[in-house]
Amino acid sequence: MEIIIRNTTNRPIYDQIASQLKARIIAGDLKPGEALPSIRALAKDLKISVITTKRAYDELEAAGFLYTVAGKGCFVAEKNLDRVREGQTREMEAHLSAAIRLAKDSGITYADFRDTLRILWEEE
Numbered sequence: 001m002e003i004i005i006r007n008t009t010n011r012p013i014y015d016q017i018a019s020q021l022k023a024r025i026i027a028g029d030l031k032p033g034e035a036l037p038s039i040r041a042l043a044k045d046l047k048i049s050v051i052t053t054k055r056a057y058d059e060l061e062a063a064g065f066l067y068t069v070a071g072k073g074c075f076v077a078e079k080n081l082d083r084v085r086e087g088q089t090r091e092m093e094a095h096l097s098a099a100i101r102l103a104k105d106s107g108i109t110y111a112d113f114r115d116t117l118r119i120l121w122e123e124e
Contacts, residue, residue, distance in 0.1 A: 001037055005046055013048055017056035025065050025076055026085065032078045036066065039074070 003020050005013055024030045036057070037045070043053040057074050060066040067077045103113045 001042070001045075003042075003046060005048070014052050014055040014059065017042075017046075017053065018059045021056070021060055022063070022065055025079070026088075030076045032076050034076045035072075036074045036076065 003017055005016055009016070011019075021030070021036070030036070036042075039053045039057060040050055043050040046053070057066060057068075061068060061074070064079055065077055066074050068074050100113070108116075
């Protein structure tokens with residue numbers, strides 16, 4: 001499983017793992033009931049601590065994206081993806097509204113704001 005860890009970001013590694021797995025689940029790349037790599041195997045592949053990988057899986061399980069079967073591993077949970085996407089859209093809108101308020105308060109033009117958004121989108 002390809003997961004990209006960026007050491008140049010301030011985001012914790014467990015969060016990078018969890019967000020990439022969550023994105024794949026939402027996109028349908030990982031199907032409900034599909035087994036994920038074991039915590040140890042993923043940690044070995046990424047050359048990171050087992051504790052870091054476990055924390056990523058724990059975060060996803062707490063959010064309802066995964067479930068664990070003792071002795072068998074972690075699996076993608078059934079999830080109402082429409083509700084998840086709707087929640088993420090609301091969260092994105094809240095962040096964008098805050099960014100727009102800050103831009104307006106700082107005298108940043110719409111064109112500069114749009115260009116900055118495009119650049120950040122392409123870098124991500």
